[in-house]
Amino acid sequence: MSLKRLWIIFNARNREFFRDRAAFGWNFLFPFLIIAGFGIIFGGKSYTEYKVGLFPFERGALAVQNDAVPEGLRNMRYLKFIEFPTLNEGMEKLKHHKIDFLLKIGSRPYEYYISESSPKGYVLEQMFKASLIPPDIKTNALKKEIQGRAIRYIDWLFPGILAMNMMFSALWGVGYVVVRYRKNGVLKRLKVTPLNALEYLAAQALSRIFLLMFTLVIVWTGCNLFFSFRVVGSYLDLLIVFFLGSLSLTALGLVLASRGTSEEFTTGILNFISWPMMFLSEVWFSLEGAPQWVKQVAQIFPLTHILKAAREIMHDGAGLRDVGMEIAILSVMTLAFLTLGASMFSWNE
Amino acid sequence: MIPLLEVRNLVKTYKNVTAVNGVSFSVGQGVCFGLLGPNGAGKTTTIEVIEDVILATSGEILYKGKPRSASFTDEVGIQFQSTALLSFLTVRETLKTFQSLYRKTSSIDDLVSVCHLTDFQNQYNDKISGGQRQRFLLALALVNQPDLLFLDEPSTGLDPQARRNLWDLIQQIKTEGKTIILTTHYMEEAQHLCDEIAIMDYGKIIAHDTPKELIKLHNPGMTVILSKDRIKVSPDRLSLPYREVKDSIEILTDDVNSCLNLLMSYDTDLSDLSIRSPNLETVFLNLTGRQLRE
16 A cells, blocks of 8 residues: 555545535535524524414404413413414414414404314413413422523534534545546546555545545534534544544445446435435434334434434533443444445446 | 567457457557457457456456566556546646656656647646647656557547647657557558557457558559449449449459549549548458448
């Protein structure tokens, strides 16, 4: 193995990445836009919101502010009131689950509509009924709050977005690009030089890992200026986890890149892997409460382990030893993917 | 003296198709060896097996008298029929990248000068014209000062002027004593550049010699060409070998004067007459009954 040749191909690939301004810009812009979007739209809070429709609504009247809505319900948090001129218009939205609850205002007793199949509708029904009970007959309960600084939804989401960006960049930047090179003859041209497969693959992988880590640092710094993320654990531990994550995802990219000349087929395979990985690795939502088999399936994805370790370090102050299992799993996955990718690799088939 | 390259009974099959069927030849040091044949004859497959791009089904390839070793890639230069290169690199950067992969190398400035790349050396390699691209690919093939140079249809798709320029460049490389294996389906190119020619058809070599000897050995004589509608008599009555090619009649003769006198005696209109000297095209036509670019 010649380090000189590896360095040359590493540099050539980096140049390609940095000079392709559209792809380069998008790698930074994509995670930033998602984080900024969530920050602006939801103010950093969880996106769970209950939508209550009110009817009949006359233009100029502010139904929510008068006593047409029970006070208890009116003062509840995370409810959004949406007004409709007629029952039919409200029902149309309720049927299509665009609102969760529909309430007729201005008459007693209250009339309300819910969809029997809507869990949110059921919860709102219970909240609505509770709001009708006079305060003096309510049973007292003691409220206890989480001690310390609360984890905002955007804090929880942020590592997920970064890791998701890593996943797409690693799988497409290696898997798709190498297949394209094979199809258009770049690999064939390189094959007839003294460069060997190991040098080529190592250069591809190292270049991608370098770019992933570079992007991670820039995006983190940029987003942190706006959202001031709090890292309870060590930044170094977090960096190590993300580094190992980028290694495992890049190695997975190498497996996908090892064979094939059809870009369409590779796109299909990449989608087949990346979409379930994105949804089951808790990038967007927790799998808490999901069926056990779904949780078990999620364990096959490197992204699941990257996120578990990163969130534990970031939010709970875990150290590398605490996330040792995730690190071990990611290491084994990386080794397995690298072995598989290198053994299957072909320059022209 | 041991030939630089020796190919023995090379066979390459793909499922039910035999692309190369028992090809044998050898190429001496400093020779420009041409593989000539129509599209699909097996030329590219033959040289890609020799280049070690694809595996042979059977046969033996010896380089400097020995089976090819790891150093083979260090000592050969290759220009593929079509190839893409790394994006977003300039011509000069691409040359430097490839140069760094080899032990023995040419100077980039020399390559830029010899292959006339000066004007566009700082352009991205996917932003240059067809003729510039072929010269650039030739420079890439020369980046390691190769002992053996493979050129696979280097002038395909070029306009006549760009083709001539490329021929001049290859001639210049020849004068440096490099051994060249060139595939082409342009008989004029082969005749112009090659010291030895092997004519391939259906995966086999059907003739192999110097261009002069091939023409001499398979000399069909001069060819008198006329439009069919100019001849007032059935060609059979001329008692000369002939063939019909599209709207023309091609009459083969060793004595052009007698042939013309005969045609005139039948009141033939000679206003669009043309006469062709024996060349590789007619040799190929003679050997296979097909034209090179059919």
